Amino acid sequence: MGVRVRSGICGSTSVVAFGACILLLTGCEREDEQIKVYRVAKAPLQNPASLQTPAPSMPPNHPPVGGGTSPAAAPAVATGPSSNVPLPPHWEPQPLAQMRQASFLVRGENGTMVDISLVTLGASSGDVLANVNRWRGQLGQPAITADDLPRVVQHLPSELGHVALVDIEGTPEQGDPNKDGRIIAAIAPAESGTGFFKLRGNAALAGAEKENFLKWVSGFRK
Amino acid sequence: MIRKAFDVITSLKLTIACLAGAMVLIFAGTLAQVHLGIHEVQQRYFQSFFVWWPPEGSRFRLPVFPGGHLIGAVLLVNLIAAHARRFRWGWGKLGIHLIHAGLIIMLAGGLLTDLFSVESYLRLAHGDTKNYSEHARLMELAVIDTTNPEFDQVTAIPEASLRGKREIAHKSLPFRIVVKNFFQNSRLQMQGQTRTGARPLANQGPGAQVIVEALPRATGIDERNVVSAVAEIVPIDPASGAPQPALGTWLVSDALGAEQGFSYAGRTWQIAIRPARYYKPYSVTLQKFTHDRYAGTDIPKNFSSHVTLIDPERAVNRDVLIYMNHPLRYRGDTFYQSGFQKDEQATILQVVHNPGIIAPYIACVIVAAGLLLQFGYHLFGFSRRRKAAVA
Numbered sequence: 021m022g023v024r025v026r027s028g029i030c031g032s033t034s035v036v037a038f039g040a041c042i043l044l045l046t047g048c049e050r051e052d053e054q055i056k057v058y059r060v061a062k063a064p065l066q067n068p069a070s071l072q073t074p075a076p077s078m079p080p081n082h083p084p085v086g087g088g089t090s091p092a093a094a095p096a097v098a099t100g101p102s103s104n105v106p107l108p109p110h111w112e113p114q115p116l117a118q119m120r121q122a123s124f125l126v127r128g129e130n131g132t133m134v135d136i137s138l139v140t141l142g143a144s145s146g147d148v149l150a151n152v153n154r155w156r157g158q159l160g161q162p163a164i165t166a167d168d169l170p171r172v173v174q175h176l177p178s179e180l181g182h183v184a185l186v187d188i189e190g191t192p193e194q195g196d197p198n199k200d201g202r203i204i205a206a207i208a209p210a211e212s213g214t215g216f217f218k219l220r221g222n223a224a225l226a227g228a229e230k231e232n233f234l235k236w237v238s239g240f241r242k
Numbered sequence: 243m244i245r246k247a248f249d250v251i252t253s254l255k256l257t258i259a260c261l262a263g264a265m266v267l268i269f270a271g272t273l274a275q276v277h278l279g280i281h282e283v284q285q286r287y288f289q290s291f292f293v294w295w296p297p298e299g300s301r302f303r304l305p306v307f308p309g310g311h312l313i314g315a316v317l318l319v320n321l322i323a324a325h326a327r328r329f330r331w332g333w334g335k336l337g338i339h340l341i342h343a344g345l346i347i348m349l350a351g352g353l354l355t356d357l358f359s360v361e362s363y364l365r366l367a368h369g370d371t372k373n374y375s376e377h378a379r380l381m382e383l384a385v386i387d388t389t390n391p392e393f394d395q396v397t398a399i400p401e402a403s404l405r406g407k408r409e410i411a412h413k414s415l416p417f418r419i420v421v422k423n424f425f426q427n428s429r430l431q432m433q434g435q436t437r438t439g440a441r442p443l444a445n446q447g448p449g450a451q452v453i454v455e456a457l458p459r460a461t462g463i464d465e466r467n468v469v470s471a472v473a474e475i476v477p478i479d480p481a482s483g484a485p486q487p488a489l490g491t492w493l494v495s496d497a498l499g500a501e502q503g504f505s506y507a508g509r510t511w512q513i514a515i516r517p518a519r520y521y522k523p524y525s526v527t528l529q530k531f532t533h534d535r536y537a538g539t540d541i542p543k544n545f546s547s548h549v550t551l552i553d554p555e556r557a558v559n560r561d562v563l564i565y566m567n568h569p570l571r572y573r574g575d576t577f578y579q580s581g582f583q584k585d586e587q588a589t590i591l592q593v594v595h596n597p598g599i600i601a602p603y604i605a606c607v608i609v610a611a612g613l614l615l616q617f618g619y620h621l622f623g624f625s626r627r628r629k630a631a632v633a
Contacts, residue, residue, distance in 0.1 A: 059393045194505040
């Protein structure tokens with residue numbers, strides 16, 4: 021014969037309380053519905069150690085996949101699509117932020133710095149006037165019209181084809197002159213996407229790096 | 243009063259009502275997928291407390307039907323309560339108890355998974371190293387303080403907070419973000435490329451030359467919304483807390499693809515809409531992606547990702563091969579080979595973080611054990627009675 025081990029008001033109270041807890045739990049706000057605050061180190065992520073160890077293998081009875089051996093260790097930060105020109109040694113590769121295919125930082129004296137990047141966007145994003153005005157806006161400069169464009173834009177000889185080059189100076193309101201004051205940018209339109217090469221930072225340091233930057237841009241191929 | 247509530251909770255009629263409600267909900271949700279798409283339906287019908295009407299547009303919303311969370315939770319409570327009320331110990335009932343326990347664990351696990359699991363994706367090109375994965379659909383407004391040379395401080399505002407033209411304030415931000423417009427799905431066009439006469443909604447950054455066109459919500463499984471918003475930055479006086487003149491209005495959009503910068507109070511900031519990110523205490527590097535086909539055909543044979551896992555905290559640095567049905571499991575995350583870029587230069591791994599992953603396995607084992615016991619007990623009883631009858 022069975023023994024009744026739980027009954028009465030105590031049992032019912034605890035079950036009602038448990039039910040209330042379950043219902044409250046369903047009202048919890050999910051973590052991805054809350055504002056999150058966190059810090060992300062700017063230092064590049066740790067490189068994988070050189071891959072002396074063999075590539076991991078499939079189980080013994082698994083069909084083979086691929087061929088060849090483990091590739092050489094890849095750097096944690098990519099140096100971007102291939103430019104024929106070697107990178108200057110003082111260009112420090114940076115972690116690739118969203119859309120950046122190449123990212124470098126050049127540090128000068130007294131805390132000055134310039135940021136160099138390559139971003140490729142859709143082919144329709146290559147409107148030169150709109151981009152020039154966007155960069156002018158970033159440096160607190162007034163927008164120009166299409167009539168002014170020939171005066172502002174130069175053409176850079178490159179194997180990428182028709183590359184538009186602009187050099188804009190100005191200091192944005194509340195900007196840090198050590199990190200801002202000049203943008204040198206090149207727009208290389210192509211059917212597959214428009215390449216935006218950009219150097220932005222301290223005006224004097226940007227001027228000193230202009231030659232290296234132009235060589236780097238010129239070294240790209242389609 | 244409590245006893246009356248207990249009677250209702252333990253009622254078998256409530257079980258039937260919940261099961262019938264679940265059937266209606268599933269039927270209605272299936273029909274709604276035509277207009278809303280599977281992900282939106284999941285959120286509105288199954289991952290909610292109530293199904294609301296009207297779903298959008300109106301300021302007033304009415305709950306018209308219990309949602310999946312409510313039905314599941316009531317069913318769970320009903321199952322536990324009914325079992326507790328009718329519980330009678332005895333070896334003959336052990337199988338029944340185990341089956342009920344398994345069902346309870348299954349339901350509780352489902353609720354846990356629904357509330358706390360996160361599915362995201364990690365896209366890695368050859369040589370890429372990342373320590374975060376990204377949600378496939380959910381976006382966030384990232385406001386990044388880039389002033390410190392050592393680190394960026396990120397305030398990530400979820401997409402849900404941007405809806406409804408809200409004003410967003412947070413202690414990590416010295417300004418408020420006023421969401422002037424929010425577009426669940428949109429198309430961006432340069433001002434000169436459209437003849438609609440529409441004007442840009444933003445006055446700062448590239449958005450000052452861009453027209454935003456609202457599009458219907460993407461409903462296909464493979465379609466993706468292009469989320470855009472127009473945000474005004476309103477500084478707050480630290481002493482009085484009073485709003486100051488706005489710094490400007492920025493267009494932020496998943497289609498812009500890059501952060502926009504501005505300066506305020508001697509600090510530099512970046513702002514962007516991007517897929518919601520989930521940072522990890524470890525990083526993954528893609529060494530090689532391999533896609534094999536059967537000889538002479540385009541029929542896939544295998545695809546696999548050879549990655550290096552680095553965890554500085556636990557001094558882990560090892561190579562792993564991820565391929566079909568052989569995921570990488572590490573620190574509560576499971577990495578599945580999900581897809582790859584068309585040119586095979588990048589792999590796409592699905593990253594699942596599910597604290598309730600073990601619940602269905604435990605539940606199945608317990609239910610199976612309960613069924614075996616229950617049937618075994620009756621079988622032996624039947625066999626014994628038969629032997630006695632024959633004797």
